[in-house]
Amino acid sequence: MDKERVKKLVRELIIEIGEDPTREGLKDTPRRIADAYTEIFSGYDSDSELSVQFSEDSEMVVAKNIQFYSMCEHHMLPFYGTIQIAYIPNGRVFGISKLVRVVEKFSKRLQIQERITKNVADEIYAQGVKGVAVMAEGEHLCMKMRGVRNDAQMTSSAFRGVFEDQKTKEELLKAIQNK
Template sequence: MDEERVKKLVRELIIELGEDPTREGLRETPERIANMYKEIFGGYDSDSELSVQFSEDSDVVIARNIQFYSMCEHHMLPFYGKIHIAYSPNGRVFGISKLVRLVEKYSKRLQIQERLTKNIADELNAQGVNGVVVLVDAEHLCMKMRGVKNDAMLSSSAFRGIYENKEEKAAIMTQIRKNTTDSYF
């Protein structure tokens, strides 16, 4: 990202909105926005580090309530929530921090929730696990602040490997939702 260009564009936007970019409250805004964008869109340059695994086995590993923040690619407004990941290892397990990094890799981009869900499941599945489930529950400010102005939440899911089987899917969904709070925020 070219930070100087972003600063210039933000300054121009401030002018287009009818504001004075030299007034006290706005003087540092272009720099603050450029720094913020560098952080919240850092997923384009990140590595989930899934290659770091440990020789252990388990029937299923579940990471619940991984908090995420992302930006809707349609309106550039935030959506945020919790991601639940379950996978069936194939002799090797991932550290929990690797699952969080995987979530950050895809959430810190211009994104839609459905693609975020699929990207996480696909990358984890590509590591040779027996199966993967990714559930995402999120609130979208583009829907709350504009348009229909509704508090509805969106849930999306992706199933790979053994969890594409109807019985396995039902069993793992029960396990994931067990001890998961109804209110994610």
Template sequence: MNKERVKRLVRELIIELGEDPTREGLRGTPERIADMYEEIFSGYDTDSELSVQFSEDSDAVVVKDIKFYSMCEHHMLPFFGKVSIAYMPNGRVFGVSKLVRLVEKYAKRLQIQERMTKDIADELYAQGVKGVIVLSDAEHLCMKMRGVRNDATMTSSAFRGVYERKENREDVIAMIRNHKHQL
């Protein structure tokens, strides 16, 4: 990303909106937005580090409620929520932080929720696991702030490998959605 160009474009946008970019409250806005964009769109240059694995096996590994923030590619407004990932290892497991990084890699882009969910599942499945389930639940400010102005939330899902068969995924989805462990 060319931060200097982003700053110039934001300054031009402020002018087009009818504001004065030299006004006290707006003087640093182009730089702040350029810094913010560098952070929230860092997914284009992120490595999820899924190649780091540990020898271990399990019937299912579930990581629930990974928080994410993304930007809708249609209106460039935020959508945010939680992603839960389940996978069936094939002799090797991933560190939990790697799955969080995987979510961030795809969330920190101009995005739609359905593609983000699919891309997370595809990349994890490509690592040789037997199956993957990705469920994402999100609120979309493009729907809350404009247009229909509704508080509906959206859920999207992706199933790969052994979890493409409905009978293989029901228990795992129940573990994600309903089962609460006492810690």
């Protein structure tokens, strides 16, 4: 990301909305936004490192309440929530930090919740696990602070491999509900 260009564009936006970019509270805003966007959109340059695995087997591994923060690609406003990931290993397990990094890789982009859910499931499934399920719950500021102005939450899910079987889905839901 070209931070200098972002700073210039933000300065122009400040002027366009009717503000003075030289005003005390706005002087450093273009730099702050350029710095923030470097972090917020770091998913484009991210490597999830899922190839690092440990020899171990388990019937089901569940990582609950992985926080995510993203930016809606339609309004460029934040949405955030939690993701639950369950997978059935095929002789090797991932460190939990690797699962968090996969979530960050896809959430730190202009995005929609449904795509994050699908991308995370696809990335993990591509590593040769027997199955993966990803469920995300999100709150969307694009809906809360504009438009319909409603506090509704959204849930999305993606199931791959053995999790496409109804009995396995039910076992997963029991495991996740036992907080």
